Amino acid sequence: MPTTELDPSLLEKMRREWDERAKENARYYVATANEDWTDEAFFASGRQTVSEEILTDMTNICQGKDPKEMTVLEIGCGAGRVTRALAEVFGRVYGVDISGEMVARATAALQGIPHATVVQNNGADLQALGDIQVDFAFSSIVFQHIPSREVIHNYVREVHRLLRPGGLFKFQVQGDATLQTSADDTWLGVPFSDAQAVEMAEACGFEPRYRHGAGEQYFWLWFFKR
Numbered sequence: 001m002p003t004t005e006l007d008p009s010l011l012e013k014m015r016r017e018w019d020e021r022a023k024e025n026a027r028y029y030v031a032t033a034n035e036d037w038t039d040e041a042f043f044a045s046g047r048q049t050v051s052e053e054i055l056t057d058m059t060n061i062c063q064g065k066d067p068k069e070m071t072v073l074e075i076g077c078g079a080g081r082v083t084r085a086l087a088e089v090f091g092r093v094y095g096v097d098i099s100g101e102m103v104a105r106a107t108a109a110l111q112g113i114p115h116a117t118v119v120q121n122n123g124a125d126l127q128a129l130g131d132i133q134v135d136f137a138f139s140s141i142v143f144q145h146i147p148s149r150e151v152i153h154n155y156v157r158e159v160h161r162l163l164r165p166g167g168l169f170k171f172q173v174q175g176d177a178t179l180q181t182s183a184d185d186t187w188l189g190v191p192f193s194d195a196q197a198v199e200m201a202e203a204c205g206f207e208p209r210y211r212h213g214a215g216e217q218y219f220w221l222w223f224f225k226r
């Protein structure tokens with residue numbers, strides 16, 4: 001489905017509500033473990049995410065490439081918590097986020113790191129990045145908030161557009177079908193069953209090689225571009 005056919009009022013609601021969360025307490029809504037993050041602890045938590053989800057998985061992610069020669073994309077970069085840690089590992093980092101307020105905070109967090117760029121997008125596609133090619137794409141604790149399966153499908157198709165053949169899109173969706181409360185809730189997003197995740201991969205040109213946490217809130221997917 002082209003982005004123009006997605007519900008514009010839902011995209012606007014996501015943007016507005018994430019902007020509001022950012023203004024209220026951006027770092028808390030990015031990572032709810034702490035209501036009053038210090039700079040040090042906030043960015044250390046991003047390094048921890050990278051240690052757990054990226055550094056343990058470099059064979060799948062790099063596929064023999066030098067990370068310093070790689071371009072990576074983060075969808076839903078928030079206040080730059082993980083983006084900054086990604087920039088310590090990879091040669092070029094792009095982040096997108098629907099919230100201009102979050103992007104402003106990420107931009108401040110990335111000051112002095114010229115190989116990391118964050119831009120606000122429309123909440124459904126990657127047109128804001130043009131036609132760049134990326135070697136690896138990543139998204140953590142973002143799609144679990146998106147209430148629309150079509151929007152998530154759209155992102156997966158868009159990553160397929162930008163990812164080099166064979167490259168990995170590693171991301172997390174919400175796997176617990178009991179959690180979503182309403183079809184436009186921008187906090188508790190739409191759940192995916194294992195079968196729905198596989199179907200999404202196949203429909204978008206990916207091999208869903210590994211899946212971990214089906215049925216749970218943190219359902220991780222390893223989609224390799226065919």
Ligand SMILES: C[S@@+](CC[C@H](N)C(=O)[O-])C[C@H]1O[C@@H](n2cnc3c(N)ncnc32)[C@H](O)[C@@H]1O
Binds near residue numbers: 075078096099145
């Ligand atoms: C819980 S925060 C996580 C931020 C970051 N991934 C991290 O781990 O630090 C979720 C982020 O996803 C962004 N977001 C929510 N819906 C989005 C959408 N449809 N497109 C892009 N970003 C979105 C929000 O603005 C917010 O910054």
